[in-house]
Amino acid sequence: MSGAAAGKGEEGSETLVRRVPPCRIMGTMSATPESALPIRLNVDDSDSPSDVVDALFLGRFATGEQPYSHSSSLERVKAGATLLPPAAKVLRAARDDDRSATLAEGDGWTLLVSRWNRGADVTVTATSPELAQQILGQATDGALDEPEPQPENVTMGFWYVSPRRGPHRTTRQIAAGTWDEVRGNYTAPVADAMDRLMKVTPDDIAGRLLLLHGPPGTGKTSALRTLARSWRDWCQVDCVLDPERLFNDVGYLMDIAIGEDDGTSKGRWRLLLLEDCDELIRGEAKHTAGQALSRLLNLTDGLLGQGRNVLVGVTTNEDLERLHPAVVRPGRCLARIEVGSLTRKEAVAWLGTEEGCGREGATLAELYALRRGSGPASVPKQDSGADAGLYL
Secondary structure: OOOOOEEEEOOOOOEEEEEEOOOOOOOOOOOOHOOOOOOEEEOOOOOOOOHHHHHHHHHHHHHOOOOOOEEEOOOOOOOOOOOOOOOOOOOOOEEOOOOOOEEEEEEEEEEEEEOOOOOEEEEEEEEEEHHHHHHHHHHHHEOOOOOOOOEEEEEEEEEEOOOOOOOEEEHHHHHOOOOHHHHHHHHHHHHHHHHHHHHOOOOOOOEEEEEEEEOHHHHHHHHHHHHHHOOOEEEEEEOOOOOOOOOHHHHHHHHHHHOOOOOOOOOEEEEEEEOOHHHHHHHHHHOOOOOHHHHHHHHHOOOOOOOOOEEEEEEEEOOOOHEEEOOOOOOOOOEEOOOEEEHHHHHHHHHOOOOOOOEEEHHHHHHHHHHHHOOOOOOOOOOOOOOOOOOO
């Protein structure tokens, strides 16, 4: 093999060592990306052509030939958008089951497009920061697909740790009913407490923790969606998909505490939603979860939360008596609401019939199951202003 040596690496893989002459001085283009840097690839059955494209893209940046990089993430790309600037020369193109990668170049720049489903990452390296920004702008100009906003929808962020990109935030349009539409899904004491919560403004905030607790299927998630709609003029709502990792990973916690404001004005509040965090806030949490509980409390009213307009919303199936006293101490909670089942009278009024309603009432999930005919009794479906999917 000319200019290269091949041999066996770890079991089940082949090691390819490419030996190439040093690349030319900064500001000139090497012949190809693969000749810009000695590359060692350990190839096994877990690798794909897209992984090779990613590795080749780094060559000119690593050597300093193109020392400037700019990148952009697009959540929804228009159908037919190539994400390539004019006069781009495609060097490599790979497509896997759920991802594609394209490597292209031009005069003084190299571009990598990684696409998945409707989203894409576009990264440019170049000989100057101005050129990198220019090429990135040309590649992404007009490529973002922005659906018409619907009045019943609310923009909600979702945080998670990506194996490829680390802490990452994506946004989705979530359907949410108004409070007037869904108020009847809650028993009277809960509805009264929610009345006050839905009307909260930044001037009313006294505590930073919002706690909803109660049995599964009583409508805690539905209430949070409606709350996001009620507060959308002044509060950005983000759901953390991996809360068990959040408070055990300081870097992840700092990324979320600093936040990603989506271009909104300074001073806008953020509500971080942590669902089903029983282990984190129950009475023995300090012993079993280590520093996780302390970091949660520090985010709500400690040094970490100082100067940050951050609220934390937590849902749990635990009884109030089992929660850690530090979580429910006076002054910490903006609201602490136990979301329970509807009484029998309320359940019968909601369903329009006594069939299937137990003597102790029913949860919202049970009532929707009855309405769909999948519960103990088959009841004809009736129209309702509340979405049947919003009862979790």
